[in-house]
Amino acid sequence: MTASNSVSATPWSDTDGQKPLVELRGVTKKFGDVTAVDNIDLDIYAGELFCLLGGSGCGKSTLLRMLAGFESLNSGSIKIDGVDMSDVPAYDRPTNMMFQSYALFPHMSVAKNIAFGLQQDRVPKNDIADRVQDILKLVELQDYGKRKPSQLSGGQRQRVALARALVKQPKLLLLDEPLAALDKKLRKHTQFELANIQEKVGVTFVVVTHDQEEAMTLSSRMAVMDAGRLQQIGTPTEVYEFPESRFVADFIGSANIFEGRVTEDGADHVRVQTDVCDVFIDHGQSVKEGGKIWVALRPEKIHITKSDTPVTGENQVSGVVDDIGYLGETSIYKILLPNDQIIDVTAPNQTRPMNRQHLITWEDKVNISWEPSSAMLLTS
Template sequence: MTVSEPVSETPWLQNEDQKPLIQIKGVTKKYGEVTAVDNVDLDIYRGELFCLLGGSGCGKSTLLRMLAGFEDLNSGTITIDGVDMANVPAYERPTNMMFQSYALFPHMTVEKNVAFGLEQDNVPKLDIADRVHEILKLVELEDFKKRKPKQLSGGQRQRVALARALVKRPKLLLLDEPLAALDKKLRKQTQFELANIQEKVGVTFVVVTHDQEEAMTLSTRMAVMDAGRFKQIGTPTEIYEFPESRFVADFIGSANIFEGRVVEDGADHVRVETGICDVFIDHGHSVQVGAKIWVALRPEKIRLEKSDNPVSGQNQAAGVIDDIGYLGETSIYKVRLENGQIFDVSAPNQARPMNRTHRITWEDRVNISWDPSSAMLLNS
């Protein structure tokens, strides 16, 4: 497998000479009266690992299948490397697809599975041997080449499927829930392996997943989908730290979302009046005084302090511990505020609790607070 030349880490931010590898314009797909993909536009650049993220039925797999040529478009265009795919059948597209089930041939060895596509394309035998050896070395399966799929672990079978897809050297690799069949611990490990392999070979990956953590770990950028449309497109950091809607803030990770009214709008700050407290944000937003707005706070951005002296004021409130979820590395505290709203607050368990009297537990009175930079404003 030839390792590609390094590409820009942020090709979507380059000048106009940087052309997208994939251009999706006005694409719509309907099944009878049901609109699966609704007039979407998307540019994906060479060398990206791009994730389509969303819940079941949002349209992400349908869009992937249209890229592969397995589904026709009702309207719009898909261009890959400057070529309109409208009349290009799936088997002639510069793409390959890795399915959720891996679809390995059970009667073939690892090397035979990987070589199969090259043999179908009548690639010379010496070239096949060299390319299979190279890709098996890349995915660290050289010592397993004579084994059959049933003799491999789930993670190893996943790497065989990846090797088989990459050995044909596609311009674009499409992956449909590639890690869904793995257990949680192996899935986490394989996420990093997959990203490292993609970086080495330089092939553009488009990954469909419903797993937010997987998308955040893998992707250079992602598109959050709902009801056939993109709700937001951006890097994992942009989408997590600067969501553009309540849907995105709630779908990616966890967020406490509450309503407020803008009472002060400065060039470098915003103040919002809410039923919990006055929220002061130390950076500007495009909002108008008097406008209804939503405020979102991530649980890990909130400080929690055990106290019998309730506080009130800017960016702070008092409450009672309603419930606790112990997750090992972190704990989730359900704090019932004085207005009745439940706030999630997460805290790392950095030390083993040697003295139970100082632990925060059920029914304890607590104060919460957060920094002026932590709150996020959402218009919709």
Template structure:
């Protein structure tokens, strides 16, 4: 499969058939009474990978994290870390550390004592503790706040203290459960990049649980989309967004337009889809389903151009009525109602301060997109 989207970095061990997974969930199931939180799940994660579990509340992602940390035991299946079966190993003996959303800092201790706590519990010599704490303070850029207590810090600073305490023991894996949930939007965006840089500097394996799509897309090397205790797709952020494996994934990540239809033919690497929206779609698809099969064509709003006149060279075009307009500053979102009542969304980047083709409510408008704009889905 060709690379999709920008290249995050050359690190991609999952593409190497000889690479050995660092963490393996092998047919893992976890039940709580009659409720199945994780359902026969298998997953592999590689050393030094920044891996994200993304899904709605109750999909099983935090339960998976807690089983790896040792706070929960699988009902069935195995979890292996660096080749070792973790069954029966208590949390404090696992080379794993977990950072919680609440940070769980000790309010009566200052920053350096919070960071040193776990090292003292392990019986590390005082001189080594002092050096390790100094290294951690420098790493998270909090040297001048060493004597302050948590209540004297901002939310972002407390987050960094919790992070420093988590990595001070140098675990093989750092688990982060909604680590940025308590931060405001701007600080959360800044901290995402700080976490990425820190993970690279430390060379650790990070596994983060989040329900924030943007957070997962920004930070992770790969993302596992979860639903009802199952993994729906595991791929890089670009592949998840541009080549979703199902309607669920396409609809869950970002905004998407889904056109239902039946395969009406195939020719020269393209498939013709007769849609229920009243127009035919020409889509690039090398392995098209057989004629007559029901499929869905998923296309992102930013891939659809909108104009008052039909584009002469458009491969796919349909006319509708401008139903709603949302001005977001950097872009404008148009909701266009087709003849059959379907609402199609088009997002246009506001690259210029004025537009030569202004559209407003109730205007007739044409939506157009190329054959390779979207993906054909069979489920």
């Protein structure tokens, strides 16, 4: 199985003349009085690894099941490769689904598990054997074909489930929390494995996950969901660096958010007055002078220095270390500000602490500051 040379590496960034593989228009699903998916429009292009990210109950798994044909729509339409799926049952759709539990047959060998779907489709035996061997090589399990699922590790079972889903060569592979059963270290390793396999085969993946780090690592693009609606769609960089709302800024990674008032709205800069300090941003944004706004700062973009001399002015404030979280490669400092607000600051532990005199520790007086480009303005 090889990737198609006709598929752009980033079709979503240059859509001129390209038709989406998946088109959702006004898709809505209700369970009684509860609206699980609320009027969603979404395009997904061939070759993407697209992640639906959100908390429990946000509607992401319901949306995936509607793509698969396991749930009906109350209203709206779903097209896959230009074909309306309204009257197409799950078994006739050009999709396959990899479940969170993997759902492997315990009494069958790895090879027979992978071959099962092809046998149901009455593919010739010789073709089945060749395709099973090819997919086993792709997932690096060519020596495990005769083993039973119980003889495999969690990561190996995950790859068998992936191989079984891919061997039928679907146009669209749907993955529901595919790495949730793995421990943290294995999950991180498998994230890159999964992305590499997707790139090799060229099949469009739609992955549902609640794990922000997983979505950021895997996806070419991602959609953040909440209460049945899509809050923002973009590349991981776009969503993280340019969130469109307080919900997205706070849900993706960590963010310090404080309220302010726009005091100056220039073509190439914005000034905001807050209870923390005055904030200067060195890029223009469509905001209303005098209007309420929110400033968001990522903890890793804030500089921290130990100092007994307080600072005032734009993009800087003094405080006291209220708490510290040591994470090995980084430390999280919780800084108590004069207005009693706590700001999180993340700093890399780049050197070993040989001289404790220069360490920042509890109750130390510190100054924090950030670059004019680091603050994010949020209007909602």
